[in-house]
Amino acid sequence: MGIAFDHAPERPEHIDAILNGLDRYNPETTTVFQDYVSQQCEHRTYDCYANLALLKLYQFNPHLLRDEPVTNILTKALTVFPSPDFSLCTHLLPSYILSPPSSSNNPSSNPTPGDAPLSEAVQKLTILNNLLSGAKYREFWQTLDKDDLYADLIADVGGFEELMRVRIAVTVGQSCREVERGVLEGWLGLTGAPFEHFVREVCGWGVDDTRGAKGMVVIPINKENEAKGTVVKEDVKFEQFGRVVRRAYEQPA
Structure with a gap:
């Protein structure tokens, strides 16, 4: 049985009561959701259902929207990731x-809504999401490091980089049996001792330094990365073959 979409074991009782009652649509609960x-x-918890409820309140009450909770x-x-939560939000x-910031260089032109700081922040985060969706993990870390705005955006989210490495490792572990060390270093944004610690202690993977100059990282077999043969069996009756043969000899009209 799958986990319900609105399941969040760390959700406080007062938040659960709001989500399951009419106060969910009460603008006065906006501050409660923002604090949550x-x-x-x-605390490194996550509650997509409650976060969507806050964004819905912003949708109904645009004057209450605040940049920081949105980002x-x-x-x-x-x-x-790779859950669809970012797209849902x-x-x-x-x-x-969601509009890209205006590229106009005319100082006399009126600013468009897309020039707002929130729009720029959302565009930046969307770039990261697209890189993750395309499994471009090395580019993800490079993009994250090259712009100071990203440092501001992730500052409030405790353990962001660690959480991202864990999610990337989970995805890699589901699709690979072994990865060249240099490639995985790029995917995780780590090198040297921190890389060794993360791979061995956090992931429980092995590093085989005897295979090539840079070695290979060996991932234990699991139900996702295990190669399995698939046998496709079709039940076709003899009468069906007979119809095919007859059609081959039918004269075209």
């Missing part, structure tokens, strides 16, 4: 926030 987002960032929600959603944002 901050708690998730601090924190999107940043937290990155830490659970962005679909509840106003279209002007």
Whole structure:
């Protein structure tokens, strides 16, 4: 039996009561949800259902929207990829926030909604999400490191980089049996002793330094990365073959 979409074992009772009652649509609960987002960032918990409820309140009450909770929600959603949470969240944002910032260099031109800092932040986070979705993990770390805005966006989310490495490792472990060390270093954004510690102690994988100059990282067999043969069996009756043969001899009209 699968886990329910709204399942969150760390969810406080008062948040659960709001989500299951009419107060879910009460604008006064916006501050409660905003505080809950901050708690998730601090304590490394995650509650997509509650975060979507806050974004829905913003959708109904645009004057209550605050930049920080929105960017924190999107940043937290990155830490659970490859789930669709990031896309679910962005679909509840106003279209002007999702628009790329204006590229106009005319200082006399009126600013567009897309020039707002929130729009730029959402665009930046969307770039990261697209890189993760395309399994471009090396480019993900390079992009994260090259822009100071990313440092500001992830600052509130405790353990962001560690959480991302764990998610990347889970994805790699589901699809690979062994990976060249240099490749995996790029995917995890780690080298040297920190890489060795993460691979051996956190992931429980082995490093075989005897195979080539850079060695290979060996991933234990699991139900996702184990190669299994698939036998396809079709039940075709003899009468069906007979119809095919007769059609071959039928004269065209």
